[in-house]
Amino acid sequence: MKYLVVVPTYNEHLNIVKLVESIFRVVPELDILVVDDNSPDGTGDIADKLALSEPRLQVLHRKGKQGLGSAYVAGFKYALEKGYDFVFEMDADFSHNPKNLPLFIEKAGAFDVVIGSRYVNGISVVNWPLRRLLLSIMANLYVRLILGLPLKDSTSGYKCFRTEVLKSIDLNKIKSDGYSFQIELNYRAHKSGFKLCEIPIIFIDRNTGISKMNKHIIKEALLLPWSLRFEYLFGKGKK
Ligand SMILES: Nc1nc2c(ncn2[C@@H]2O[C@H](COP(=O)(O)OP(=O)(O)O)[C@@H](O)[C@H]2O)c(=O)[nH]1
Numbered sequence: 001m002k003y004l005v006v007v008p009t010y011n012e013h014l015n016i017v018k019l020v021e022s023i024f025r026v027v028p029e030l031d032i033l034v035v036d037d038n039s040p041d042g043t044g045d046i047a048d049k050l051a052l053s054e055p056r057l058q059v060l061h062r063k064g065k066q067g068l069g070s071a072y073v074a075g076f077k078y079a080l081e082k083g084y085d086f087v088f089e090m091d092a093d094f095s096h097n098p099k100n101l102p103l104f105i106e107k108a109g110a111f112d113v114v115i116g117s118r119y120v121n122g123i124s125v126v127n128w129p130l131r132r133l134l135l136s137i138m139a140n141l142y143v144r145l146i147l148g149l150p151l152k153d154s155t156s157g158y159k160c161f162r163t164e165v166l167k168s169i170d171l172n173k174i175k176s177d178g179y180s181f182q183i184e185l186n187y188r189a190h191k192s193g194f195k196l197c198e199i200p201i202i203f204i205d206r207n208t209g210i211s212k213m214n215k216h217i218i219k220e221a222l223l224l225p226w227s228l229r230f231e232y233l234f235g236k237g238k239k
């Protein structure tokens with residue numbers, strides 16, 4: 001089985017080397033693709049240098065900041081081209097602990113999408129202000145009500161897809177970018193009959209840097225569930 005971890009980066013020069021090393025330490029037999037959007041802090045160059053002596057690491061450079069969703073789509077297309085069996089999504093800022101990877105791999109044997117969930121064992125989020133936590137919990141409730149997704153954490157960005165799931169989705173037609181991107185992929189996978197499961201993770205937010213949460217992301221997350229619901233209701237759901 002071939003596994004690829006896609007790590008989108010924008011200004012992660014403090015994290016990228018340590019992250020790549022710890023992923024390989026935990027699971028030596030997987031590959032990593034860094035998708036860098038021409039980070040002004042030189043993350044892309046640092047990753048390139050690392051890749052020179054590390055054949056399991058590849059770097060995809062994009063011209064400028066184009067958003068997390070489209071970075072993942074670029075990574076998914078790469079994975080499909082290269083014939084990977086499983087693709088991970090993982091943030092570069094250590095919010096997603098590489099030590100969880102073996103459990104994802106274990107579960108991926110029986111499920112098509114494995115989601116690292118912050119809300120299966122109570123609430124396991126560290127470093128978020130209450131405001132942000134409430135927003136996330138409300139968003140998940142909202143999504144469950146509108147879309148009926150059987151998930152406690154449908155916006156998590158730490159997950160593993162069997163590549164068949166990604167093949168079944170028209171990646172060029174993904175509508176969303178922020179947290180909605182995760183909801184959209186989960187919903188499309190669920191509606192195509194793929195099996196989803198959640199495993200508990202502890203999400204630790206970065207201490208430094210600015211969160212990408214903004215009004216646009218919230219607006220997108222409010223509208224997307226309705227747009228998906230109607231799309232499938234009127235039978236256009238399959239692509
Ligand atoms: N390639 C790329 N990566 C991004 C972009 N925006 C954020 N990221 C990366 O996506 C991951 C999550 O971003 P972060 O700002 O930590 O989001 P938050 O944890 O939800 O506040 C990190 O690895 C970022 O470096 C982008 O526009 N392009």
Ligand SMILES: [Mg+2]
Pocket residue numbers: 091093095205206
């Ligand atoms: Mg983060």
